[in-house]
Amino acid sequence: MSRTPLDTVEHAAETPDVELPWAELGLKKDEYEKVVEILGRRPTGAELAMYSVMWSEHCSYKSSKVHLRQFGEKAPQSDALLVGIGENAGVVDVGQGYAVTFKVESHNHPSYVEPYQGAATGVGGIVRDIIAMGARPVAVVDPLRFGAADHPDTKRVLPGVVAGIGGYGNCLGLPNIGGEVVFDACYQGNPLVNAGAIGVMRHEDIHLAKASGTGNKVILYGARTGGDGIGGASILASETFDDAKPSKRPAVQVGDPFQEKLLIECTLEAFKEKLVVGIQDLGAAGLSCATSELASNGSGGMRVTLDDVPLRDSTLSPEEILMSESQERMCAVVEPEKVDRFLAICDKWDVIATVIGEVTDGDRLEIFWHGGKIVDVDPRTVAHDGPVYERPYARPDWQDALQADDANKLARPGTSEELKAQVVQLVSSPNQASKSWITSQYDHFVQGNTVLAQPEDSGMIRIDETTGLGVAIATDGNGRFAKLDPYAGAQLALSEAYRNVATTGAKPLAVSDCLNFGSPEDPAVMWQFAEAVRGLADACQQLGTPVTGGNVSLYNQTGEVAIHPTPVVAVLGVIDDVARRTPVAFQEEGQLLYLLGDTREEFGGSAWSQVVHDHLGGLPPKVDLERERLLAEILISASRDGMIDSAHDLSDGGLIQAVVESALQGGKGARLVVPDGLDAFTLLFSESAGRAVVAVPRSEELRFNDMCGARGLPVTRIGVVDGDSIELQGEFTLTLAELREAHEATMPALLA
Amino acid sequence: MTARIGVVTFPGSLDDRDTQRAIRLAGAEPVALWHKDKDLKQVDAVVLPGGFSYGDYLRAGAISRFSPVMESVIEQAKSGMPVLGICNGFQILTEAHLLPGAMLGNNHLHFICRDQKLRVENADTAWTVDYDAGQEIHIPLKNMDGRYVADEHTLDELEAEGRVVFRYRDFNPNGSLRDIAGISNAAGNVVGLMPHPEHAVEPLVGSGRTDGLPFFTSILKKLVNA
Numbered sequence: 002m003s004r005t006p007l008d009t010v011e012h013a014a015e016t017p018d019v020e021l022p023w024a025e026l027g028l029k030k031d032e033y034e035k036v037v038e039i040l041g042r043r044p045t046g047a048e049l050a051m052y053s054v055m056w057s058e059h060c061s062y063k064s065s066k067v068h069l070r071q072f073g074e075k076a077p078q079s080d081a082l083l084v085g086i087g088e089n090a091g092v093v094d095v096g097q098g099y100a101v102t103f104k105v106e107s108h109n110h111p112s113y114v115e116p117y118q119g120a121a122t123g124v125g126g127i128v129r130d131i132i133a134m135g136a137r138p139v140a141v142v143d144p145l146r147f148g149a150a151d152h153p154d155t156k157r158v159l160p161g162v163v164a165g166i167g168g169y170g171n172c173l174g175l176p177n178i179g180g181e182v183v184f185d186a187c188y189q190g191n192p193l194v195n196a197g198a199i200g201v202m203r204h205e206d207i208h209l210a211k212a213s214g215t216g217n218k219v220i221l222y223g224a225r226t227g228g229d230g231i232g233g234a235s236i237l238a239s240e241t242f243d244d245a246k247p248s249k250r251p252a253v254q255v256g257d258p259f260q261e262k263l264l265i266e267c268t269l270e271a272f273k274e275k276l277v278v279g280i281q282d283l284g285a286a287g288l289s290c291a292t293s294e295l296a297s298n299g300s301g302g303m304r305v306t307l308d309d310v311p312l313r314d315s316t317l318s319p320e321e322i323l324m325s326e327s328q329e330r331m332c333a334v335v336e337p338e339k340v341d342r343f344l345a346i347c348d349k350w351d352v353i354a355t356v357i358g359e360v361t362d363g364d365r366l367e368i369f370w371h372g373g374k375i376v377d378v379d380p381r382t383v384a385h386d387g388p389v390y391e392r393p394y395a396r397p398d399w400q401d402a403l404q405a406d407d408a409n410k411l412a413r414p415g416t417s418e419e420l421k422a423q424v425v426q427l428v429s430s431p432n433q434a435s436k437s438w439i440t441s442q443y444d445h446f447v448q449g450n451t452v453l454a455q456p457e458d459s460g461m462i463r464i465d466e467t468t469g470l471g472v473a474i475a476t477d478g479n480g481r482f483a484k485l486d487p488y489a490g491a492q493l494a495l496s497e498a499y500r501n502v503a504t505t506g507a508k509p510l511a512v513s514d515c516l517n518f519g520s521p522e523d524p525a526v527m528w529q530f531a532e533a534v535r536g537l538a539d540a541c542q543q544l545g546t547p548v549t550g551g552n553v554s555l556y557n558q559t560g561e562v563a564i565h566p567t568p569v570v571a572v573l574g575v576i577d578d579v580a581r582r583t584p585v586a587f588q589e590e591g592q593l594l595y596l597l598g599d600t601r602e603e604f605g606g607s608a609w610s611q612v613v614h615d616h617l618g619g620l621p622p623k624v625d626l627e628r629e630r631l632l633a634e635i636l637i638s639a640s641r642d643g644m645i646d647s648a649h650d651l652s653d654g655g656l657i658q659a660v661v662e663s664a665l666q667g668g669k670g671a672r673l674v675v676p677d678g679l680d681a682f683t684l685l686f687s688e689s690a691g692r693a694v695v696a697v698p699r700s701e702e703l704r705f706n707d708m709c710g711a712r713g714l715p716v717t718r719i720g721v722v723d724g725d726s727i728e729l730q731g732e733f734t735l736t737l738a739e740l741r742e743a744h745e746a747t748m749p750a751l752l753a
Numbered sequence: 754m755t756a757r758i759g760v761v762t763f764p765g766s767l768d769d770r771d772t773q774r775a776i777r778l779a780g781a782e783p784v785a786l787w788h789k790d791k792d793l794k795q796v797d798a799v800v801l802p803g804g805f806s807y808g809d810y811l812r813a814g815a816i817s818r819f820s821p822v823m824e825s826v827i828e829q830a831k832s833g834m835p836v837l838g839i840c841n842g843f844q845i846l847t848e849a850h851l852l853p854g855a856m857l858g859n860n861h862l863h864f865i866c867r868d869q870k871l872r873v874e875n876a877d878t879a880w881t882v883d884y885d886a887g888q889e890i891h892i893p894l895k896n897m898d899g900r901y902v903a904d905e906h907t908l909d910e911l912e913a914e915g916r917v918v919f920r921y922r923d924f925n926p927n928g929s930l931r932d933i934a935g936i937s938n939a940a941g942n943v944v945g946l947m948p949h950p951e952h953a954v955e956p957l958v959g960s961g962r963t964d965g966l967p968f969f970t971s972i973l974k975k976l977v978n979a
Contacts (some may be wrong), residue, residue, distance in 0.1 A: 351764060
C-alpha cells in the first residue's frame with residue numbers, strides 16, 4: 002500500500018492551497034471559511050472530518066438552536082431538575098435520594114433504509130446516553146410512526162423495526178413499557194422510529210461528560226472501531242489512499258446488544274467503585290464527538306493517540322476512525338492510579354479497554370497518528386461553536402384553507418345502526434386497534450419491577466422495593482393535530498402525555514421531546530417547527546414541567562412532501578407508592594363510570610374524521626392547560642386516597658375507544674347513558690382534551706363527587722361497569738366478544 | 754434454618770437479579786455465582802437464570818455450557834444437587850445434556866412475551882412439591898428460541914417416566930412438541946422450563962400473580978426437610 006504524505010498540522014500549514022472536499026462532506030462554503038478562520042490555516046483532513054460531522058445538522062442543531070433556546074429561557078422553576086439540557090440526558094430528583102434520567106431520540110432515517118438495525122441501534126444509542134449519566138437503565142419506550150397500514154412497504158418496515166427494537170432491548174434486559182404505533186400515509190417514505198429510555202441512580206452517582214484533571218487518562222472501551230456508519234468520511238479516505246479498500250460498507254451501523262449489555266454492567270461496576278471522573282458515550286460522530294465534547298466541557302485540553310484505538314479493520318484511515326459510528330463504545334476519563342482497576346473491571350466483563358490519551362493542562366485537543374499531529378484545535382470550536390442559522394420561516398399559504406375545512410361539518414351517523422357500525426369501524430382501524438401483535442414481541446417483565454406496561458396509559462417502574470417509590474413515563478404526539486395547528490398540536494402532545502402519567506396516579510415532573518419535522522430549508526416546515534417549539538415551551542412553563550433534553554430530527558421528507566409536523570413529548574412522573582397506581586382495566590361490576598372534564602363538538606384531526614371520512618381539516622381540540630393541571634391533581638388524589646379503581650385518559654378515538662379498552666382489558670362490560678346536554682355521537686367520538694373516564698366504587702361515590710365539586714372539575718355520571726357487553730342505552734349493544742374480535746384481529750391480519 | 758441457592762451470572766444473563774429476589778421472597782438465601790468461577794460456594798441448589806448468554810449468537814446456551822462454573826454444576830447435578838434452568842438456563846441444561854432434547858426458534862419466528870397458562874404435570878420434583886399435580890398456573894413466558902423438540906422415542910420416554918413437568922395449556926406459544934413447557938431428568942433433581950417463575954412472585958409487579966413462588970418454596974422445603 003502506498004500513501005500520500007500524512008496530512009499533519011505542519012503539512013497543512015505548509016500547503017495552504019490543497020483543495021479539500023468540504024462540500025462533499027456537507028459543509029457550506031462559508032462554514033468551511035469559518036473553519037479556516039478559526040484555525041488560521043486550512044484544516045487537515047482529520048480536522049475537516051471532525052468539523053464537518055460536528056457541525057452537521059444532526060450534531061450541531063444549527064437550524065433548530067435559535068428556537069430551542071426557548072426551552073431554557075421559558076423553563077419553569079423546578080426543584081426537581083438536577084441536570085438540564087446539554088448533557089447526555091436530563092436528570093430529575095424523584096425523592097428518597099433517587100434521581101432519574103430519561104431521554105427520547107430519533108433513529109428515523111436509518112430505520113427506513115435498514116429497519117432492523119436502524120431501530121436496534123436507536124435503542125442502543127439512547128441506552129448509552131442513560132448509562133453515561135451514571136444510571137442503571139430500567140426501561141425503554143418506543144414511539145413509532147409508519148406509512149399506511151395496508152401499504153406493501155409498511156409490511157417491510159414495521160416488522161423489521163419491531164424485531165430490531167425487541168431484538169436489541171430484550172437482549173439488554175430492559176423492559177419495554179410504553180410508546181405508540183401510529184399509521185399515516187404521510188410517513189410512508191419517512192417512518193419515525195423514536196426511542197426513549199429511563200435510568201435510575203442515587204443523587205451522588207450523577208456523572209457528567211467532562212475531562213478534568215491534568216494527567217487523567219482517557220480510556221476507550223467497548224467494541225472495536227470499524228468502518229460502519231462512516232458516511233462522508235470515505236470521501237476523504239479516497240483522497241488520502243490510492244489503493245483499493247474494503248468497499249460497500251454499511252452506512253447504517255450494526256448493533257451488538259450482547260456487547261452493550263456487558264458495557265452496561267462494567268460501566269456500572271466502575272461507577273460503583275468511583276473510578277470515573279467523566280464519561281461520554283460514542284454515538285453520532287463517534288470519537289470526534291466524544292473527544293471534543295469531553296475536552297470542551299472540562300478544564301483542560303486533551304491529547305489522543307489514534308494508533309491506540311482498537312480496530313476491526315486495520316485499513317481504516319485516521320479520518321475514518323474519527324468519524325466511525327461503530328456501536329457499543331464509551332469513553333471514560335480516569336485518574337492514573339485508578340486505571341488498573343478500571344481495566345480489571347473491563348477484563349472481568351470481557352470488554353476491550355484501551356488508554357488512548359490523557360487530559361493536558363492546555364486548552365487544545367491534539368490528536369496524533371503515526372507520530373504526526375493531525376489535529377490541533379480548540380475543542381470548543383468543534384463541539385459548541387458551530388454555525389447557527391436563522392432559517393426563514395413563514396406560515397404556509399395552505400394553512401387557512403386547511404383550517405377552514407371544518408371536520409365538524411362532516412356527515413354524522415344518522416341512525417343507531419350507523420353509530421354502532423362506526424364504533425366497530427373505529428376500534429378495528431389500524432390506529433385504534435390493539436397493538437399486542439407488536440408489544441408481545443417486547444419483554445416487559447425483565448428486571449422484575451414493571452408495575453404497568455403498554456397498553457396502560459403510562460409505563461410504570463418500581464424503583465424502591467421497600468418504600469414502593471416508582472416512576473411513570475408516557476409518550477404522545479399527534480401529527481394530525483400539529484398539522485392543523487403546530488402551536489396547539491405541540492401543546493396537545495404535552496397535555497396528553499401529562500394526562501396519561503396522572504391517570505395512572507403519578508405526578509408529572511419533567512419533559513423530554515423528540516421533534517420530527519420535514520426540511521428546515523422549506524419555510525413552511527420551519528414555521529411548523531418554530532410554532533411547535535414555541536407552543537411546547539409555553540405549555541411546559543405553564544404546567545411547571547421543564548424540558549430536560551431531547552432531540553430534533555429534520556429532513557423527514559421525500560421530495561416536496563414533508564411528514565406531518567410530529568412533536569413527540571415524553572413526560573416523566575413520580576408516584577410515592579406504586580401500590581396506589583390506577584390501571585386502565587375495569588375491576589369490578591357495579592362500579593360507577595364518571596366522565597371528567599368538558600365534552601365539546603371537537604372533531605378536527607380526530608380519529609373518527611380519519612377512519613370514517615379520511616379527512617384532515619379544521620382546528621384541533623382546544624387546549625386548556627389549567628384544566629389539565631386540575632384534572633391531573635384530581636386523578637392523583639383519587640388514586641392516592643383509593644377513590645377510583647380504574648381510569649383511562651380520553652384522546653384519539655374519544656370516549657368509546659377508552660371504554661372499549663378498559664372493558665376488554667378487564668373482561669367486564671359497561672352500560673352507558675348519554676348525559677343531558679350531549680348527543681350520543683359527540684359523547685362517543687369527540688376528542689376534547691382535558692378528559693378522563695374513571696370507575697368509582699359505590700362506597701366512594703360521595704367523597705369523589707365532593708372532591709371534584711369542591712375543586713371545580715366537571716364530573717358527569719355516564720354509566721356503570723356491568724355485564725359482558727357495551728350498551729349505549731337506546732342506541733346499541735356490542736358484546737365484548739364482538740369488540741375483541743374487531744379490536745384484536747386487525748394487526749395480525751395486516752402484518753402476520 | 755434456611756437454604757443457600759446459587760444463581761449463576763453468565764455474560765448476557767438478564768434475570769439473575771430477579772431470580773435472586775424470588776429466592777429471597779421465598780425465604781431462602783440467594784448466592785451470586787460467576788460463570789468464570791468453578792466454586793459453587795457450598796450452595797444447596799443452583800438456578801441457571803434467563804437471558805441471552807453470549808448473545809445466543811451461536812445457539813442458545815451453546816457457549817455457556819462450556820463455562821467453568823458449568824463443570825461444577827454438571828458434576829454436582831449428577832450427584833443429586835437440585836438445579837433449575839429457566840429459559841436460557843433450560844437451553845443451557847439441554848446443551849449440557851443434563852436434560853434431553855433441544856430448543857429451536859419459535860414456530861412463528863417472533864420473540865413472544867405473554868402471561869402463559871401451564872399445567873403442572875409432575876408435583877414430585879425438587880422444584881414442584883409445593884404445587885398439586887394437575888394444577889393450572891399462569892407464568893410469564895418470553896423468548897425467541899422456545900420450541901422444545903426431541904425424537905419420538907425420547908418424548909415417549911419422558912411421558913412414560915412422568916418427566917414432562919409442565920405443559921402449555923390453551924395456546925402453544927412456540928410449537929413445542931406435545932405442548933411441553935418443562936421437563937426433568939430421571940432423578941427429578943434437574944428441571945428446566947421456558948416460562949419465568951421469577952416474574953410471578955409479587956402481586957404488584959410482573960404478571961401481577963404469585964403463581965411462580967412455589968418453585969422457590971418447593972426447593973426450600975425440600976432442602977430444609979432433607
